[in-house]
Ligand SMILES: *Cc1c(COP(=O)(O)O)cnc(C)c1O
């Protein structure tokens with residue numbers, strides 16, 4: 001314990017200034033967790049492939065260091081030695097141990113990344129909208145009513161989740177990034193798309209931007225010519241990872257004023273708040289941040305993926321929803337871990353995911369049952385596992401689309417053969433049909 005205090009920069013941040021820790025701090029931090037030499041090397045190898053970032057608040061107030069490596073918050077932000085295929089980790093670890101040049105390590109890390117499906121659900125191409133024949137970078141328009149906007153300065157987070165589905169945004173791979181600083185382009189696009197009612201500003205985490213930069217993106221959306229925009233949403237984990245953003249940071253008050261200005265135009269300002277574990281809700285500063293954001297007129301909806309070894313039990317979710325509702329938040333989505341990055345490590349089979357959802361859902365009041373899930377954000381849309389049923393003597397998953405590229409498919413039940421190991425839509429086979437509703441019929445039938 002004492003020697004740990006010596007190697008880890010002490011929490012000098014009693015004033016609460018943001019301080020990030022990255023890969024170059026890993027060795028010291030892992031010593032604090034008491035990891036063996038071999039595990040520390042393996043973790044550093046994983047961190048050459050996947051991004052690592054944490055901060056003083058997560059380290060000092062969220063992680064229970066006496067419970068490392070099993071502590072859920074530790075597992076939420078620290079790479080795990082066995083997160084990637086052993087062969088890959090061993091090869092990189094060998095290079096690190098032999099002091100190989102950076103270029104060789106980077107090349108190998110790149111090779112491993114390319115095998116991790118960096119852009120799931122075809123998001124770089126399939127969802128990119130265009131205007132006057134030009135593809136618009138940094139925007140995604142998948143469902144008619146909602147446009148996603150990736151502001152250039154919002155493409156990091158206060159800490160990185162080990163399971164992050166946007167991990168490709170954070171690593172040194174320029175071809176894998178999407179972002180823009182052209183707010184005028186977004187405004188022009190929205191003027192031409194009256195069907196869009198909601199703009200979701202996302203990242204990374206847009207709340208990493210200071211209020212001056214955030215304002216530059218949000219204010220143009222309040223223009224009277226964009227009356228059809230009913231809500232501005234901010235996808236963020238800042239309430240969990242850096243609640244001081246809304247309480248003690250120098251621009252906290254100005255940020256809250258910006259939210260009030262959105263409200264004053266008659267629009268909803270919605271936080272799509274990512275909470276992975278009830279511990280993120282447990283500190284006094286986290287409660288204070290929630291209160292202040294709500295007092296500014298924002299509605300906070302909560303969502304997170306179900307992650308093996310972090311939050312894969314019903315009691316954890318039930319507690320999380322209860323605390324959220326008690327603090328005036330609205331539980332919104334439970335997601336299935338997406339088919340990217342270390343999915344094999346974190347995935348919970350769909351059958352088990354549904355059990356966890358149902359057990360948690362059954363144990364909370366109706367106020368928490370605004371939540372939907374478990375939901376897969378897949379290429380055709382958001383597919384919800386509604387249950388497992390016995391139909392005509394066959395055991396099947398009952399599925400339903402919560403969102404679809406084709407809105408005609410939303411809310412219509414369909415079936416897949418029960419498979420206890422299936423962990424993603426691509427593992428499923430249609431039941432009572434030769435294709436899923438979102439799949440096009442074979443071309444000869446069309447003809
Ligand atoms: C989830 C999602 C949305 C928002 O869907 P809601 O159901 O309205 O919250 C929009 N675009 C994409 C690409 C999404 O994955």
Ligand code: SF4
Nearest residue numbers: 157160161164204237
């Ligand atoms: S907060 Fe979201 S974008 Fe940021 S690391 Fe976590 S999952 Fe990724």
